[in-house]
Amino acid sequence: MAQSRATIPVSEAAAPFYAGVDVGGTNIKVGVVDDQGRPMSWLSIATHVERGPDDAIGRMRDAVAKAIDQSGVPREKIARVGLGSPGTMDIEKGILLTPGNLPGWWHYPIRDRLAQACGMSVTFANDARSATFGEFWVGSGRVFHSMVLFTLGTGVGGGIIIGDLLVTGEHSAGSELGHIIIDYNDDARVCSCQQRGHLEAYASATSVVKRAHEALAGGRASSLADRMAAGEELTALMIDQEAEKNDPLATEIVLETARYLGIGIVTAMHSVDPQGIVIGGAMTFGEHETATGRKFLARIKEEVARRAFPELAEQTKIDFASLGGDAGFIGAAGLARRDFIQQIGKAK
Secondary structure (H helix, E strand, O other): OOOOOOOOOHHHOOOOEEEEEEEOOOEEEEEEEOOOOOEEEEEEEEOOHHHOHHHHHHHHHHHHHHHHHHHOOOHHHEEEEEEEEOOOEEOOOOEEOOOOOOOOOOOEOHHHHHHHHHOOOEEEEEHHHHHHHHHHHHOHHHHOOOEEEEEEOOOEEEEEEEOOEEOOOOOOOOOOHHHOEOOOOOOOOEOOOOOEOEOHHHHOHHHHHHHHHHHHHOOOOOHHHHHHHOOOOOOHHHHHHHHHOOOHHHHHHHHHHHHHHHHHHHHHHHHHOOOEEEEEOOOOOOHHHOHHHHHHHHHHHHHHHHHOOHHHHHHOEEEEOOOHHHHHHHHHHHHHHHHHHHHHHHHO
């Protein structure tokens, strides 16, 4: 995955300024960006899900304050805060509903609690949709008028932007690309949402590890087994590393994942006909910098060419994301910027 971006000093920044908060099941990333989407500071804190949402809000408040101090921007110059969070939600009401990886945070008014804690207006969005907006604003999607982002990690997230509009849907569940159905059979793999056949059940890091375990249990020879015998835990990163060493099983799993993702991408292409497809998240197999990443992308494009309308396969650009782990907080800040501009426009 692309590395975190360098920060710029306040002397080079363009006002207004915005803070972005990207909540994850393990870590919360916070940063300040300028009006052109350039990070001025960023930091990461542990989520500590088990401590509950009120505790997390207090630490988010402190992290936002620290990020502002590090940026060199006076607090009163921060126009708005953007907040991206995983799971099901009611965006209009600012409430988390039943986020699977945030147990104990269900039906929680996270937007208003953070606004009260920080003393600033907060824009609330799904974390994957925030990352999509970040890539669209200042990342790989900045050259597109419409785009679709797939994020590959523990699960599969996504976002859709059509005509500069981020698709959130009537029930705040728009762009849930990880839950595209790619296998309708009764014995299809089970997704984290407990439904069968969803893309996440086939193309996530969780699925990659599970399929590797199944293959090894079935007697497949692999250097993965040697590393596990030495006491290492089987992870998607290990599979990536061994694929880069041309281990047959690891390579097969990576390319099989590309095939599944290609099927999901075709569904998105035929649904909304975007200008570009962007692939991000923690599991991108080294992207263009490694042979495995290049094979992964090539295999995706092969599957798209095989299944999509020929003119779409030829004209739709498919590439990796460029903001790495910063996409979430940059995109959340970008959405805050969008709302601030709209607010200013209404006031005129």
